[in-house]
Amino acid sequence: MAKPIKTIGVMTSGGDSPGMNAAIRAVARACAYYDVRCIGFYRGYQGMIEGDYTVMTARSVRNIISRGGTILKSARSEAFRTKEGRQKAAENLKEIGVDAMVLIGGDGTFKGGKIFNEEYNIPIIGVPGTIDNDIAGTNFTIGYDTALNTVVEAIDKIRDTASSHDRLFFVEVMGRDAGFIALNSGVGAGAEEILIPEEDLGLERLLESLKRSRRSGKSSSIVVVSEGDRIGKNVYELADYVTENLPNYDVRVTVLGHMQRGGSPSCFDRTLASRLCVRAVELLLDGEKNVMVGLLNNVITTTDFDKGLREDHSINKELLRISDILST
Numbered sequence: 486m487a488k489p490i491k492t493i494g495v496m497t498s499g500g501d502s503p504g505m506n507a508a509i510r511a512v513a514r515a516c517a518y519y520d521v522r523c524i525g526f527y528r529g530y531q532g533m534i535e536g537d538y539t540v541m542t543a544r545s546v547r548n549i550i551s552r553g554g555t556i557l558k559s560a561r562s563e564a565f566r567t568k569e570g571r572q573k574a575a576e577n578l579k580e581i582g583v584d585a586m587v588l589i590g591g592d593g594t595f596k597g598g599k600i601f602n603e604e605y606n607i608p609i610i611g612v613p614g615t616i617d618n619d620i621a622g623t624n625f626t627i628g629y630d631t632a633l634n635t636v637v638e639a640i641d642k643i644r645d646t647a648s649s650h651d652r653l654f655f656v657e658v659m660g661r662d663a664g665f666i667a668l669n670s671g672v673g674a675g676a677e678e679i680l681i682p683e684e685d686l687g688l689e690r691l692l693e694s695l696k697r698s699r700r701s702g703k704s705s706s707i708v709v710v711s712e713g714d715r716i717g718k719n720v721y722e723l724a725d726y727v728t729e730n731l732p733n734y735d736v737r738v739t740v741l742g743h744m745q746r747g748g749s750p751s752c753f754d755r756t757l758a759s760r761l762c763v764r765a766v767e768l769l770l771d772g773e774k775n776v777m778v779g780l781l782n783n784v785i786t787t788t789d790f791d792k793g794l795r796e797d798h799s800i801n802k803e804l805l806r807i808s809d810i811l812s813t
Contacts, residue, residue, distance in 0.1 A: 490608070490769050492522040494583040495541070497555040498529030498562075498590035498597075501746055502616045502628025504754035505555040508589050510546040511762035517543035519770060524583055528558045529590070530565035530597060533574040538581065550755055553631075553748045559590075565597055568604075575605040584608070585769045587762065589627070591615040592794060595777060599790040608774035610765040611790065614758075616746055619663035621798045622788030623779025627761070630753040632659070632745045633670050639741055640674035644707055653695070653706045653727070653734040657720040659745050660711035666745070667711035668804050677706040677812045680723075682713040683800045691716065691723075692730055698812070699733070706734075760785055 495512040497505045509525065516523035523541040526532035539545075549556055564570035578586075585608040588598045598609040613620045616632035636658050647654045656676075658666045664681025671679035678694050680686065691708075698706050710720050724736045750758070761778045764785045768776065776787040 488584065490521060490584045492524060492582050493585050493587060493766060493769060494524045494526055494533075494538075494578065494581075495557070495587045496526040496529050496532065496589065497557050497559045497614065498588065498594040499559060500591070500615060501554050501559050502614050502626070503553045503631035503746070503748055503750035504627040504758040505559075505589055505614050506546075506549040506552045507750060507755040507758035508612055508614060508627055508762045509541075509555065509557060510550050511759045512587050512766055513541040513546045514543045515763045515766035516541075519766065521766070521770070522582075524581060525557050528560040528562075529594070530562040530570075530574065531560050532557075533577060534562065534564050534570050536577045536581070551749050553746075553750060561593075571601055571604060574601070575607065578607060585610075585774070587612060587765045587769070589614040589762075591617070591626075592620055595790055596794060599775065599794070602775055608769055610768050610773065611777035611793075612758075612761050612765050613777060613779060616666065617660055617663050618665040619798055620777070620779075620793065622777050622786070622793040623781065623798075625753075625757060625780055627754055627758045628746070628750070629665065630757075631748060631751045632666055633673065634751055635745050635748055636666060636670040636741060637673045639739075639744070640670065640676070640707060640709070643739055644674070647707060647737075651735060653708070653736045655708050655710055655720050655724050655736070655738045657710045657712055657738070657740040659741070661713040663713070663798070664711040664800055665798075667709045667714075668800060668808070671709035672804055672808050672811070674707065674709070675811070676709040676808070678708040679805070679808050680708065680710045680714040680716050681800065682711055682715055684805065685715045688716060688726060692727070694812070695727065695731055695734065
């Protein structure tokens with residue numbers, strides 16, 4: 486018979502994303518509701534190794550639902566990659582009395598949690614928190630919706646300048662391995678071209694698309710580029726290539742960078758974080774472990790870590806087709 490859960494730990498790991506504080510709040514308040522002690526670890530796995538934690542109550546997480554970032558901080562821990570580091574973390578959890586963990590982060594966070602459970606049999610539930618939306622087992626990750634709105638708002642403002650000066654803007658957004666932000670924000674902002682890692686459209690196709698836009702009467706254009714796009718080495722080289730081959734275009738580059746991770750989370754991300762984390766606590770209390778909670782077709786579901794880490798969250802090819810039609 487499984488040991489009853491009396492204390493649940495929570496941490497955030499990897500890149501921060503809007504809604505992580507809403508997730509922390511949901512874990513703490515769900516624990517309070519079910520009369521379970523809640524421990525928050527600072528700086529992810531590193532805090533577990535160093536024993537850097539705080540006791541969290543329903544009142545200690547007041548007024549954080551609207552804040553971006555994470556009050557528990559986030560860090561990537563090289564020490565946790567070692568057996569010695571994981572052993573120290575396990576010893577600290579035992580000393581503090583933590584019976585189970587809720588891990589808020591991306592696939593790297595979940596890989597670490599899976600190994601940790603295999604070695605020390607500590608029940609773990611993963612909650613997907615990343616702006617990249619690149620985790621299988623959920624339609625949306627915490628922070629993705631806010632990041633999209635941030636990008637669309639920025640592109641709308643850039644378009645004002647592009648139109649005023651008849652310019653072509655390359656706008657680079659985050660997404661080293663996945664093009665979800667670029668594709669969805671590009672469609673939402675009416676970009677003339679969208680470049681993502683999943684689809685190598687080729688330089689010639691890009692040139693032809695821009696020529697077609699100019700022939701149709703467009704005097705300004707927006708190209709949204711995912712930072713991991715394979716068409717060129719980086720967005721600046723792309724801009725140089727277009728300038729050399731289409732000298733009639735006045736080309737500019739804007740890299741949105743880390744502003745995409747910040748800001749107050751959208752209502753959708755606050756609600757998603759709340760739903761996922763309440764369910765995570767309830768799953769642990771029901772004896773579940775080694776699964777990630779996610780939202781599929783507006784229903785909270787679970788996915789085994791093994792399956793979730795093996796599979797890719799596929800890009801929506803229909804959006805690519807729609808983008809081509811609407812950029813005419």
